[in-house]
Amino acid sequence: MMTVGVETVEGGVVISPQGRLTVVSTPQLRTEVSTRIEAGDRLIIVDLSQTTFVDSSGLGALVSCLKSARQAGGDLRLVAPTEQVSMVLKLTNLDRILQPRASVEEALHD
Amino acid sequence: MTDLLTRRDQRLLGRTTPPRRIVPIRIVVLLASLAGLNYIIWRWAVSVNWSSWWIAVPLIVAETYSVIDSLLFGMGAWRLRERGEPPTAPSPESPDTVVTVDVFVTTYNEPVELVMRTALAAKAIEYPHTTWILDDGGRAEIREAAESAGIGVITRSSDWVDRPRHAKAGNLNNALLATEGEFLLILDADQVPEPSILHRTLGYFRDEKTALVQTPQWFENVPESDPLGSQAPLFYGPIQQSKDGWNSAFFCGSNAVLRREALMQLGVSRYVAEVEAAVRRAIKTSTRLIARAREEAVDQPRVLEVLDEAETIVERARVEVARGDSLGDVTYRFQRGIDTIAYRFADADVAAMQDDIAELAAMSVGPGTFDALDQAALDLLSQRSSSPLQAIESISMLVNALDVDRGDEAQAIMPLATISVTEDMATAMRLHGLGWKSVYHDEILAIGLAPEDLNTMMTQRLRWAQGTMQVFFRENPLVQKGLSWGQRLMYFSTMWSYLSGFAALVYIAAPVLCLSFGVVPVTAYSVDFFARLIPFLVLNQVLFWVVAAGRPTWRGQQYSLALFPVWIASVTTAFQNVYRGRALGFSVTPKTKQASNGPRWDLVKPQLIAMGCLAAALVLVGIRYATGQADGIAPLVNILWVVFDLVIFSIVIRAVLYTGPEAPRDKESP
Numbered sequence A: 001m002m003t004v005g006v007e008t009v010e011g012g013v014v015i016s017p018q019g020r021l022t023v024v025s026t027p028q029l030r031t032e033v034s035t036r037i038e039a040g041d042r043l044i045i046v047d048l049s050q051t052t053f054v055d056s057s058g059l060g061a062l063v064s065c066l067k068s069a070r071q072a073g074g075d076l077r078l079v080a081p082t083e084q085v086s087m088v089l090k091l092t093n094l095d096r097i098l099q100p101r102a103s104v105e106e107a108l109h110d
Numbered sequence B: 001m002t003d004l005l006t007r008r009d010q011r012l013l014g015r016t017t018p019p020r021r022i023v024p025i026r027i028v029v030l031l032a033s034l035a036g037l038n039y040i041i042w043r044w045a046v047s048v049n050w051s052s053w054w055i056a057v058p059l060i061v062a063e064t065y066s067v068i069d070s071l072l073f074g075m076g077a078w079r080l081r082e083r084g085e086p087p088t089a090p091s092p093e094s095p096d097t098v099v100t101v102d103v104f105v106t107t108y109n110e111p112v113e114l115v116m117r118t119a120l121a122a123k124a125i126e127y128p129h130t131t132w133i134l135d136d137g138g139r140a141e142i143r144e145a146a147e148s149a150g151i152g153v154i155t156r157s158s159d160w161v162d163r164p165r166h167a168k169a170g171n172l173n174n175a176l177l178a179t180e181g182e183f184l185l186i187l188d189a190d191q192v193p194e195p196s197i198l199h200r201t202l203g204y205f206r207d208e209k210t211a212l213v214q215t216p217q218w219f220e221n222v223p224e225s226d227p228l229g230s231q232a233p234l235f236y237g238p239i240q241q242s243k244d245g246w247n248s249a250f251f252c253g254s255n256a257v258l259r260r261e262a263l264m265q266l267g268v269s270r271y272v273a274e275v276e277a278a279v280r281r282a283i284k285t286s287t288r289l290i291a292r293a294r295e296e297a298v299d300q301p302r303v304l305e306v307l308d309e310a311e312t313i314v315e316r317a318r319v320e321v322a323r324g325d326s327l328g329d330v331t332y333r334f335q336r337g338i339d340t341i342a343y344r345f346a347d348a349d350v351a352a353m354q355d356d357i358a359e360l361a362a363m364s365v366g367p368g369t370f371d372a373l374d375q376a377a378l379d380l381l382s383q384r385s386s387s388p389l390q391a392i393e394s395i396s397m398l399v400n401a402l403d404v405d406r407g408d409e410a411q412a413i414m415p416l417a418t419i420s421v422t423e424d425m426a427t428a429m430r431l432h433g434l435g436w437k438s439v440y441h442d443e444i445l446a447i448g449l450a451p452e453d454l455n456t457m458m459t460q461r462l463r464w465a466q467g468t469m470q471v472f473f474r475e476n477p478l479v480q481k482g483l484s485w486g487q488r489l490m491y492f493s494t495m496w497s498y499l500s501g502f503a504a505l506v507y508i509a510a511p512v513l514c515l516s517f518g519v520v521p522v523t524a525y526s527v528d529f530f531a532r533l534i535p536f537l538v539l540n541q542v543l544f545w546v547v548a549a550g551r552p553t554w555r556g557q558q559y560s561l562a563l564f565p566v567w568i569a570s571v572t573t574a575f576q577n578v579y580r581g582r583a584l585g586f587s588v589t590p591k592t593k594q595a596s597n598g599p600r601w602d603l604v605k606p607q608l609i610a611m612g613c614l615a616a617a618l619v620l621v622g623i624r625y626a627t628g629q630a631d632g633i634a635p636l637v638n639i640l641w642v643v644f645d646l647v648i649f650s651i652v653i654r655a656v657l658y659t660g661p662e663a664p665r666d667k668e669s670p
Helices: A026-038 A056-071 A083-091 A104-108 B007-014 B019-046 B050-078 B112-123 B140-148 B167-176 B202-206 B235-245 B260-296 B301-323 B327-344 B350-363 B369-383 B388-401 B423-433 B454-474 B485-497 B500-517 B527-548 B554-562 B564-580 B601-626 B633-657
Strands: A002-009 A012-021 A043-047 A051-054 A075-079 B101-107 B130-135 B152-154 B183-188 B210-214 B256-259 B437-440 B446-448
Touching (some): A026 A043, A043 A104, A056 A083, A056 B260, A075 B327, B050 B235, B101 B112, B101 B167, B112 B183, B130 B140, B167 B423, B183 B260, B202 B210, B210 B423, B256 B260, B260 B301, B260 B327, B260 B423, B301 B327, B423 B437, B423 B454, B454 B485, B454 B564, B454 B601, B500 B633, B564 B601, B601 B633
Parallel strands (some): A012 A051, A043 A075, B101 B183
Antiparallel strands (some): A002 A012, B210 B256
16 A cells, blocks of 8 residues: 655655555556646655655656656656665666655755 | 465476477487588588589578578477476465456457457456457447446557557557556457466466466467468477577467566666667767857857857766766756756747757657657758757757657657567567566467468568567667577577578579579589488478477478568568668558458469479470480489479469368357
């Protein structure tokens, strides 16, 4: 099960998937991100510190959110992945494109 | 899958061919390979008739081709893997062990009844699953029929409008993002599945590294004599089993179960690889753009100033990419940098800029977008007088197009390969490259419909061959780093076999020339020759016979020679397509019979001409014998050879005259 936290900050919005980000829960994340983009947010920060597990479909969803953000003239950044998530990012080389930041603070001022 | 692996399942997962089968195969492989090498080395070393080099060289090359083909076949057979009973599927009884499965029935333009027949059979599969019709035709009749049967329909999302559709691969990629099952059973519109198909295949996925289980394709509307060579008992059997032994059994588009996680992982890693390649290309092109603009603007200091700034930004991006910085950040900073310059010079000719954007945008639709766009940007710049804004805009358009969002494609993630008209083989090869395993399970679990006329059959064979050759030209298996050498050679051997069309030309021409004009390409038709050739030919047939273990192989052998014009066309069109960007002239194989207007002799014109030449050669050699111009053993060898060729080619006459299966199809029982 997964819940998605949303918090507006100065300069962007922080979205935190909490729990398992898998094929079953990705629609939730995608809906949340596109709602925020439609609402005018441009910098989407995905906080992965409480994401316990991500599968390749979850990574696919992050890519499609990145695509939406870029097409709206914004950007998507990852923050503080857990160990499993870091490993999967590395395995697929996705960290070559989405290099996670250590903190929300860092993601905002970069 | 959380239920425990029983000892029995563990044993079944690791099982391979029993010794009473594999030992004789290995003995014959060894003998046939030695005989092949013995023959071909001798041919090269001492028996090429260099004085008739123009036919002697093509002949020795064709013979070498055949020996290599035989060696590759033998190498596969050495590890032929018969798996027998499958491991038990994860129990559907408990929510802890059951796995989720989506069954996809893919269709484009097949008749509604045909699609529904398959879809209803799919719905009746015993293992819990969800059935979907993937209707690429987006037809209302299909939706209506499916909905009244309680079956879901998936059609392309709006993202695909005005973007490359990628045929069946696109259809499947679209459906992958619209569904959630852990496993996917893929069925062509005509492939009616057995209710047990999932129970018989899901067990293999107990091995967590298994990505694919392929089962045979078998056709019910084919008579025993199989005049069109539709059944492929050797391919869906010993050949796939040979590949399986090397962990390279490949996906054949239908009747296969795939693991979603493997496909998605492939999609994500391909996305990264393609973005990386595109960004590198964009930076290179930008550098060239700037250099060229600078040449044209030597006397315009204002333009040079802009170009200097742009160059700094491009150079920074180049360094950052080389250093391994995240591409998301590099492209983001790059775009922001170029935008900033563009804003500062925005007082320049805005209209010109808008024209450029429109022009570039118009070029960014359609396949091969990246290359087309690079070239387009360069051409555009070279055509017109330089203005700072135009230079900047060209670069900025280029970079936008080559962003990390893959804006030219409907989906950033494309798990099914789109480099070929036959997405299946390319996808399997990439999965193997990532370290996944595949399984070939040799049990007929779905029954389909084969083409019923020669034209449709030839279109289908051409398509398969073109697809395979596209993969060969685009992603040559011999140089794929993730693959073991065994896997590389197994993929390569499939591609190699499609080069047989060129060899066939030589095998027709050589005996005709010999009989008609006495041109002898081999210096010694002697004991030496026969002592080497005959063991090779005989052992090759024995190898076929041992490997086939009772399955019919003759029809396949006939068509591998008789369809030589198709194989040649496949290689040349795929080459033109990959290297020159020409269209393949590809069409979807019709699943129903084409309207017939009498026998289509026109389809086999090259074969008829070849047969005419072969027959004429027999007549000519008769005259030459009668007039005392022919003697010795050479004409006799060639007469045998010609007769053999004619017997092989006789199949095309039967194929042209074939009018479809006699008995009406029994639609109820297989």
